[in-house]
Amino acid sequence: MTDATLTGSCLCGSVSYRVRKPFLRFAHCHCGRCRKATGTGHASNIYVDPSNFEWVSGREFTKRYDLPTAQSFSTTFCTQCGTPLPHHTRSGREMVIPAGSLDDPPGSLPQVRIFWDSRAPWEGSADGVPTASELPNGWR
Ligand SMILES: [Zn+2]
Ligand SMILES: [Zn+2]
Structure with missing residues (x-):
């Protein structure tokens, strides 16, 4: 395994995966x-090319949910412990990895806070990470 390959897993350990750099975003x-899907103030997501992702174990414990009222929102979670897990974007062009x-430490920092205008009133400050009111230009 090289430095460019990271592993991930859910809280209960049923599901594990491998992801290779580079990160797209x-x-x-x-x-x-x-906020709803994670139960926290924000999601922290890494995007990679789907060819750089593979399940190692427990894929049968993953469940995908495509929000019917949304154009692109999806989530995937462990059916045993509820941990948010990697999933294809609905376009299939990218894989979303909940950081x-x-x-392993991802080795880089988030580049932007998106949908900043929708943040919870109890969210902290932007800590120097650039913000975008919704989606930055060029994002789907
Ligand atoms: Zn689990
Ligand atoms: Zn979001």
């Missing part, structure tokens, strides 16, 4: 959907 998302499910 790394962002905190403050939208209301991510908190990584076992």
Whole structure:
């Protein structure tokens, strides 16, 4: 395994995966959907090319949910412990990796806070990470 390969897993350990760099994007998302899906102030997601991702174990314990009222929102979680887990974007072009499910330090920092205008009133300050009111230009 090289430095460019990271492992990840869920809280209960049923599901594990491997992901290879490079990261396409790394962002905190403050939208209301991510808040619900994670139960926290924001989701911290890393995007990679799907060819750089593979399940190692427990894929049968993953469940995907595509929010019917949304154009692109999806989440995947462990059916045993509820940990948010990697999933294809609905376009299939990218894989979304919840940064908190990584076992290893990602080796880079989030580049932007997106949907900053939708943040929870109890969210902390932006800590120097650039913010975008919704999606930055060029993002789907
Ligand atoms: Zn689990
Ligand atoms: Zn979001």
